[in-house]
Amino acid sequence: MGKTAESAAGAPRGPATASIRRTSEAQILAAAETVFAQSGFDGATMTQLAATAGLPKANLHYYFGTKERLYCAVLERILALWLDDAVEWIVPDRHPAEGLAGYVRAKMAHSRRRPEASRIFAGELLRGAPHIMSYLRTDLRQRVTAMAGVIAGWSKAGLMDPVHPVHLLFAIWAMTQTYADFDAQIRAVLDKTKIGDAEFATATETVVALVLKGCGVRAPAMEP
Amino acid sequence: MGKTAESAAGAPRGPATASIRRTSEAQILAAAETVFAQSGFDGATMTQLAATAGLPKANLHYYFGTKERLYCAVLERILALWLDDAVEWIVPDRHPAEGLAGYVRAKMAHSRRRPEASRIFAGELLRGAPHIMSYLRTDLRQRVTAMAGVIAGWSKAGLMDPVHPVHLLFAIWAMTQTYADFDAQIRAVLDKTKIGDAEFATATETVVALVLKGCGVRAPAMEP
DNA sequence: ATCATGTCTGACCAGGCGGTCAACAAATCA
DNA sequence: TGATTTGTTGACCGCCTGGTCAGACATGAT
Numbered sequence: 001m002g003k004t005a006e007s008a009a010g011a012p013r014g015p016a017t018a019s020i021r022r023t024s025e026a027q028i029l030a031a032a033e034t035v036f037a038q039s040g041f042d043g044a045t046m047t048q049l050a051a052t053a054g055l056p057k058a059n060l061h062y063y064f065g066t067k068e069r070l071y072c073a074v075l076e077r078i079l080a081l082w083l084d085d086a087v088e089w090i091v092p093d094r095h096p097a098e099g100l101a102g103y104v105r106a107k108m109a110h111s112r113r114r115p116e117a118s119r120i121f122a123g124e125l126l127r128g129a130p131h132i133m134s135y136l137r138t139d140l141r142q143r144v145t146a147m148a149g150v151i152a153g154w155s156k157a158g159l160m161d162p163v164h165p166v167h168l169l170f171a172i173w174a175m176t177q178t179y180a181d182f183d184a185q186i187r188a189v190l191d192k193t194k195i196g197d198a199e200f201a202t203a204t205e206t207v208v209a210l211v212l213k214g215c216g217v218r219a220p221a222m223e224p
Numbered sequence: 225m226g227k228t229a230e231s232a233a234g235a236p237r238g239p240a241t242a243s244i245r246r247t248s249e250a251q252i253l254a255a256a257e258t259v260f261a262q263s264g265f266d267g268a269t270m271t272q273l274a275a276t277a278g279l280p281k282a283n284l285h286y287y288f289g290t291k292e293r294l295y296c297a298v299l300e301r302i303l304a305l306w307l308d309d310a311v312e313w314i315v316p317d318r319h320p321a322e323g324l325a326g327y328v329r330a331k332m333a334h335s336r337r338r339p340e341a342s343r344i345f346a347g348e349l350l351r352g353a354p355h356i357m358s359y360l361r362t363d364l365r366q367r368v369t370a371m372a373g374v375i376a377g378w379s380k381a382g383l384m385d386p387v388h389p390v391h392l393l394f395a396i397w398a399m400t401q402t403y404a405d406f407d408a409q410i411r412a413v414l415d416k417t418k419i420g421d422a423e424f425a426t427a428t429e430t431v432v433a434l435v436l437k438g439c440g441v442r443a444p445a446m447e448p
Numbered sequence: 449a450t451c452a453t454g455t456c457t458g459a460c461c462a463g464g465c466g467g468t469c470a471a472c473a474a475a476t477c478a
Numbered sequence: 479t480g481a482t483t484t485g486t487t488g489a490c491c492g493c494c495t496g497g498t499c500a501g502a503c504a505t506g507a508t
Contacts, residue, residue, distance in 0.1 A: 020475085020485070040351065042266035046466060056487050061467065063485095119350055122406070126347055127264065129408040136412035144413050161437075167430040170410060171399045178398035182346070184353040186394060188360035189368050206391040213385075214438030244455070270496060280457050282498085291496065 025063055025073075028053045032074050037116035040123050041071050072131055075124065078117045079135060083143060085110065090147040095220040096154040100172075101208050107176035108204045118180035144169060161216030168215065175207045249287055249297075252277045256298045261340035264347045265295050296355055299348065302341045303359060307367060309334065314371040319444035320378040324396075325432050331400035332428045342404035368393060385440030392439065399431050 031053035035044045046067055050057040064070035089103035111118055124132055148165035155162040179186060179200070187195060195203075255277035259268045270291055274281040288294035313327035335342055348356055372389035379386040403410060403424070411419060419427075 024485085038351070040264060040266060040347075042264060043351070045464085047464090057466090058468085058487055058489095059485085062487095065467095067466065122346075123264075123350055125406040125409050126343055126350070127262070127267070129412065133408070133412060136409055137415070140409075141413050141415065163433070164426055164430045166413065167427050168434070170402055170413075170427070171431060171434055174398040174402035174406075175395045178394055182349040182398075184357070185349050185360055185364075188353065188357060189365050189390065189394075191361070191365065202388055203391050203394070206388045207395060209387070210392070210395055210434065210438035213440060214434035216437060248455090269494085271494090281496090282457050282459095283455085285497065286456070289497095 021063070024055070024059070028055065028060055028063060028070070029074055029077060032070055033077070033116050033120065036071060036074055036123075037119040041067075041127075068131075074120060075131055078121055079132065079139075081110075081114070081117065082121070083139065086143055086147055090150050092150050092153055096151070096160045096215065096217045097212060097220040099150075099154075100211050100215065100217065104172055104176060104208050104211055105204060107172065108179065108200070108207065111176055111178075111180035112200055115180035115183060118177050122177065122181040159218055163215045168211075172207075172211060175210070179203060245287070248279070248283070252279065252284055252287060252294070253298055253301060256294055257301070257340050257344065260295060260298055260347075261343040265291075265351075292355075298344060299355055302345055303356065303363075305334075305338070305341065306345070307363065310367055310371055314374050316374050316377055320375070320384045320439065320441045321436060321444045323374075323378075324435050324439065324441065328396060328400060328432050328435055329428060331396065332403065332424070332431065335400055335402075335404035336424055339404035339407060342401050346401065346405040383442055387439045392435075396435060399434070403427060 028049075032044075032049055035049050035052050038044075039048070044067075046057050046060060049067075049070070050060050053060065060070060064073060085103060085106040089099045089106060091099065094102075124130075129136055144166060147169060151160075151163070151165035151168065154160050155165075179195075183195070187193065190199065192199070252273075256268075256273055259273050259276050262268075263272070268291075270281050270284060273291075273294070274284050277284065284294060288297060309327060309330040313323045313330060315323065318326075348354075353360055368390060371393060375384075375387070375389035375392065378384050379389075403419075407419070411417065414423065416423070
């Protein structure tokens with residue numbers, strides 16, 4: 001039937017431009033990420049959310065219905081980004097010296113570039129993960145199992161010590177995300193209003209070294 | 225003048241039993257620690273706080289005035305406990321193998337025994353530490369400086385690698401507190417409703433090994 | 449008894465919260 | 479063009495929030 005050419009995918013209703021919806025939703029989601037990261041779910045108010053988005057409050061309800069649905073939309077957006085780092089680095093083909101270092105650096109870069117996403121995730125976990133428990137138990141758990149297998153393989157191959165793979169991952173997540181989540185503490189201790197690139201690079205290399213040496217990763221063999 | 229014998233210290237007014245005040249305050253603080261840990265400052269309500277304490281709402285206001293003052297009282301209680309671990313373990317007399325391992329184990333024990341305290345602290349940091357920023361910049365920073373000196377001393381003495389001491393501390397805090405703060409994630413990934421003692425011991429030893437090997441701590445010399 | 453002091457609490461309040469809705473503007477379809 | 483759907487918004491609502499307060503109650507000194 002005569003659907004217009006534009007609506008290729010993801011436009012269940014509305015025959016023509018869903019671009020307005022997309023634009024407004026993106027605008028609201030971006031604002032919401034900032035506000036939820038600063039104030040948390042309970043601390044944020046719809047009025048504050050609307051003001052940050054530069055739209056009337058009723059408009060947010062038009063697009064997302066309730067505060068909780070808006071929050072969940074923000075969460076889903078974050079989770080999508082969350083999973084991609086691992087598959088690039090924690091793979092059997094790589095040497096652990098490269099894989100673990102790359103993964104840690106990717107996670108640190110995440111904490112640097114998108115601290116708000118990390119903070120929203122942290123807040124959700126702190127409250128017992130009421131909105132993402134099912135995701136944790138399925139998607140995340142599955143990925144962790146896969147990554148743990150890779151790491152165990154590295155150990156068996158004699159490329160590194162036999163470290164408990166899952167707890168190693170917890171440790172890596174903790175060390176890297178702390179620079180986003182608990183930034184206030186780090187700034188206070190370092191006596192800086194903002195963490196500079198140099199300081200962050202120092203942090204990154206400290207964590208990388210801690211992980212590589214901590215896992216007893218052997219020097220990678222040079223490819224012929 | 226004729227103050228009764230009981231009021232030895234800390235009873236500025238009231239001639240007789242200040243024990244009632246002490247008891248009620250302790251009861252309220254204990255309940256508040258639980259509720260604030262579960263729901264955060266914004267999520268918790270005075271009604272919920274009162275119900276958990278088993279007292280009428282007005283009673284909480286009688287003793288603490290406002291929700292914020294109650295919250296701050298809870299925070300202060302936590303901070304007092306927070307500082308004591310370090311001074312016992314991160315001291316020049318000890319070998320780093322003993323000092324770092326002991327410190328990590330103490331922090332892990334803290335996460336195990338008093339996860340609520342850790343979560344309240346984490347929530348406060350996540351929101352930018354509005355109530356404890358001055359504490360972080362004074363007390364905590366001072367202690368960190370002292371600890372960093374000890375660690376740097378260990379490195380100079382050739383007892384361990386020259387690891388950046390402050391970032392090492394951030395890493396230790398992150399790895400240990402993650403077992404309290406993000407317990408939901410850990411339980412979901414491990415597919416357990418509760419983390420057992422055995423699993424927690426595994427976690428502890430994983431972190432201890434990661435830190436000791438990661439810092440290149442030499443084997444401690446035996447005392448004659 | 450009387451009084452002073454501290455403790456306790458039900459009833460109440462103003463304000464802000466998330467959410468609704470009717471009416472209106474804009475865009476797309478026929 | 480008119481018809482129909484989608485987007486926009488100010489005004490409004492009921493509820494729950496943190497906080498108040500007058501007065502009941504307990505306790506010990508005089």
